[in-house]
Amino acid sequence: MEQIGQMLLAANTQWVLIGTLLLGLASGILGSFALLRKQSLIGDAVAHAALPGICIGFMLTGERSLIILLIGATVTGLLAAYCIQYIASASILKEDTAICLILSTFFGVGIVLLTKVQQMPSGNKSGLDSFIFGQAAGMVSSDVKLMAGAAALLLIVTIIFFKEFKLITFDAEFAKGLGLPVSALNFLFMTLLVAVVVIGIQAVGVILMAALLITPAISARYWTNSLSKMVMISGLFGAISGVIGTLISSLDRGIPTGPFIVVTATIIFILSILFAPARGIITLKIKRRMTNHQLLREQGQVK
Amino acid sequence: MSYEIWIMIVASLVGITCGVIGCFLILRKLAMLADAISHTVLLGIVLAFLISQSMNGLYMLIGAAVVGLFTAMLIQFLNHKGIQEDASIGVVFTFFFAIGVILITVFADSVHLDVDHALMGEIAFVPFDMVEIAFLPPLPKAFIMLMSILILNIILMMLFYKELKITSFDPALAAAIGMPVMFIHYLLMGMVSVSTVASFDSVGAILVVAMLIAPGASAYLLTNKLSHMLCLSAFFGVLAAISGYYVATWIDSSISGSMAMMSGVLFALVFIFSPTKGLLGKKINQKRFRTRTNAT
Numbered sequence: 001m002e003q004i005g006q007m008l009l010a011a012n013t014q015w016v017l018i019g020t021l022l023l024g025l026a027s028g029i030l031g032s033f034a035l036l037r038k039q040s041l042i043g044d045a046v047a048h049a050a051l052p053g054i055c056i057g058f059m060l061t062g063e064r065s066l067i068i069l070l071i072g073a074t075v076t077g078l079l080a081a082y083c084i085q086y087i088a089s090a091s092i093l094k095e096d097t098a099i100c101l102i103l104s105t106f107f108g109v110g111i112v113l114l115t116k117v118q119q120m121p122s123g124n125k126s127g128l129d130s131f132i133f134g135q136a137a138g139m140v141s142s143d144v145k146l147m148a149g150a151a152a153l154l155l156i157v158t159i160i161f162f163k164e165f166k167l168i169t170f171d172a173e174f175a176k177g178l179g180l181p182v183s184a185l186n187f188l189f190m191t192l193l194v195a196v197v198v199i200g201i202q203a204v205g206v207i208l209m210a211a212l213l214i215t216p217a218i219s220a221r222y223w224t225n226s227l228s229k230m231v232m233i234s235g236l237f238g239a240i241s242g243v244i245g246t247l248i249s250s251l252d253r254g255i256p257t258g259p260f261i262v263v264t265a266t267i268i269f270i271l272s273i274l275f276a277p278a279r280g281i282i283t284l285k286i287k288r289r290m291t292n293h294q295l296l297r298e299q300g301q302v303k
Numbered sequence: 304m305s306y307e308i309w310i311m312i313v314a315s316l317v318g319i320t321c322g323v324i325g326c327f328l329i330l331r332k333l334a335m336l337a338d339a340i341s342h343t344v345l346l347g348i349v350l351a352f353l354i355s356q357s358m359n360g361l362y363m364l365i366g367a368a369v370v371g372l373f374t375a376m377l378i379q380f381l382n383h384k385g386i387q388e389d390a391s392i393g394v395v396f397t398f399f400f401a402i403g404v405i406l407i408t409v410f411a412d413s414v415h416l417d418v419d420h421a422l423m424g425e426i427a428f429v430p431f432d433m434v435e436i437a438f439l440p441p442l443p444k445a446f447i448m449l450m451s452i453l454i455l456n457i458i459l460m461m462l463f464y465k466e467l468k469i470t471s472f473d474p475a476l477a478a479a480i481g482m483p484v485m486f487i488h489y490l491l492m493g494m495v496s497v498s499t500v501a502s503f504d505s506v507g508a509i510l511v512v513a514m515l516i517a518p519g520a521s522a523y524l525l526t527n528k529l530s531h532m533l534c535l536s537a538f539f540g541v542l543a544a545i546s547g548y549y550v551a552t553w554i555d556s557s558i559s560g561s562m563a564m565m566s567g568v569l570f571a572l573v574f575i576f577s578p579t580k581g582l583l584g585k586k587i588n589q590k591r592f593r594t595r596t597n598a599t
Contacts, residue, residue, distance in 0.1 A: 040389050096389075105570070108513055108562070111557045112560040
């Protein structure tokens, strides 16, 4: 306990916690939209596709400047998202095949580039492989501030365009009829999704980043039918997962953050699927039993 | 045989095994399930190791097959409970993979697996791990494992070819004429998990996903006949393996990464140049059609 207390007092840990909290919040909120638009696995592909971008960013500059790496990741992430949509629309292949194809080949390119980076003289200490599983505790404070700032910015943009995103998610035709620039909004949403994935990979890692988009959102879906509530609950779940995962991983050096964030999020999901008030499996069972009892009692009274 | 040849043979076997199975996954719109299973297999391998305390390939195959099938069942279960498919896949595989990574870090002292190995494989070491069986010359362990899985897959596929074909193209018809649709589904999932784990140890998770999907997707753009698609897919798998190896030695980098990259490059070429379904093919056909209509 004392150890945790001391850790919480450390300024860097506080920043890391604020960073993962904001990240969880932003990804929970954007993930809700992605889930309803059935685009959540695109997030998975984008996260994997960020790896080549990170490596290219490093190769071009020769130093580990986070902002350059993130720009590289955004470029390849957007390219991957575009390729998926193009393959799915221009050929007989379905979207899931396209996602899987782009994910694995981009990640393959990423691994090729990563081995090249590690051969570079400055590459050995680049620590780029921490991007694969995430290492929030090892982030330096300027990186964390960048992550927190970017997450906050994404949150603000999403809140500003909340009504528009709601409309294009549920009824794109109607949105078009109202004269909204639907394709521009789609592009904006995709950019936000790519951005949240990209800022998250340093803390959560490319492989597990998708969970932060999907799991809080699908858990939140169990608690409500209203989009605004779902977005808030999902953001809350994401933030809780981010904070708890970071706390566990900062107990000792070398514990990866991503897996613990994912496990926390999944425990919340399991609790939701079992106990959510209207739809939880156990809640439904209890309700059914109570109705049965009541029916039996009423029948007894009739007799 | 020489070092290089063995690497290419093993990688080609991965290409054939995964390429053929992958066709069915693509046709059944289960591509993401391949991605999911190839991630959760890590948990199976770790659990098998922790329970048996040995690196025996057979235990790992069993562990991986069990966890792979469990993944498929859990996804099906969540789907049945009303969760949309992509979300149930995403939740299940990230959770299992996370637990696998956590177990590896917790038992880091006793587990001789590291996560990089799981992702990228150690194909360069394949020729050093030779075993002798009966009268055969010494063969790499990975070769024997992949060869037996490939033979098993081919036998199962020949036995159930008709069932696999009909359940892939028209599950409703298959159910109506009394085919065991669910049995075939789980048989295929079992084949995917076993092939994945057999390939996994030598080439890593990335290449498994690439080899499951990219050759099949390329083949799908070239033909409409299932038997042709299976053969073409196996061919693309081998081509990606061999060209990937040469690219890797040429630029001196990760072998399995280059093979995954080449499978993508091959797909891109087919996507552009396929005579019937490619971008250029479509353009040419349109132009021909236009000149013909103009002429008449």
